[in-house]
Amino acid sequence: MRVRISLLVVTLVGLGVGQFSCDNRRQAETSKAEVSEKMPRxxxxxxxxxxxxxxxxxxxxxxxxxxxxxxxxxxxxxxxxxxxxxxxxxxxxxxxxxxxxxxxxxxxxxxxxxxxxxxxxxxxxxxxxxxxxxxxxxxxxxxxxxxxxx
The missing domain is CATH 2.60.40.10 (Immunoglobulins)
Incomplete structure (x- = not known):
């Protein structure tokens, strides 16, 4: 039972970190697009x-x-x-x-x-x-x- 709870906790933490990582990536892509629009042309x-x-x-x-x-x-x-x-x-x-x-x-x-x-x-x-x-x-x-x- 403890093994299952530990696996569940590890899985949830992993998903949370993965989601946070995706948000950072999305924010970086948005920032890059905003800066690109303002670049000299x-x-x-x-x-x-x-x-x-x-x-x-x-x-x-x-x-x-x-x-x-x-x-x-x-x-x-x-x-x-x-x-x-x-x-x-x-x-x-x-x-x-x-x-x-x-x-x-x-x-x-x-x-x-x-x-x-x-x-x-x-x-x-x-x-x-x-x-x-x-x-x-x-x-x-x-x-x-x-x-x-x-």
Missing amino acids: LTFAEKGIYDFGTLTEGDTVEHSFAFTNTGEFPLIINNITASCGCTTPEWPREPVAPGAKSAIRVRFNSRGKMGQQNKTITVFANTDPSMTDLQFKALVNPKADSTRKS
């Missing part, structure tokens, strides 16, 4: 792939990707990488306040490039998700050969 003014159009090999062009921090905390861009050394990004080094606007400037040098070019710039920031890709394209035509005789 990169909201870009334009969607899709930016098109530089048709260029001549050797042209250098640039474009500013305007954005707004639509989160509730300051936005900090930690780093930006480009898929190619021909692309140079510039970004704000100071935190961007909630509701504030800024831009990421991208310069593309077409020297040594031919044909359709598709490039990606990856922004690393304190956002959720932590990486955001920007893309652009250009059609690069060969430079006219100035040494060619008519």
Whole structure:
């Protein structure tokens, strides 16, 4: 009889601890969702792939990707990488306040490039998700050969 009572007590204590543990997990998930909604957000003014159009090999062009921090905390861009050394990004080094606007400037040098070019710039920031890709394209035509005789 004592064994049954002991088993019953152990079972009830185990269920109580398990329930408490589930409540903590549920509270943690709720807190995480609430914080996630307030995280900084990169909201870009334009969607899709930016098109530089048709260029001549050797042209250098640039474009500013305007954005707004639509989160509730300051936005900090930690780093930006480009898929190619021909692309140079510039970004704000100071935190961007909630509701504030800024831009990421991208310069593309077409020297040594031919044909359709598709490039990606990856922004690393304190956002959720932590990486955001920007893309652009250009059609690069060969430079006219100035040494060619008519």
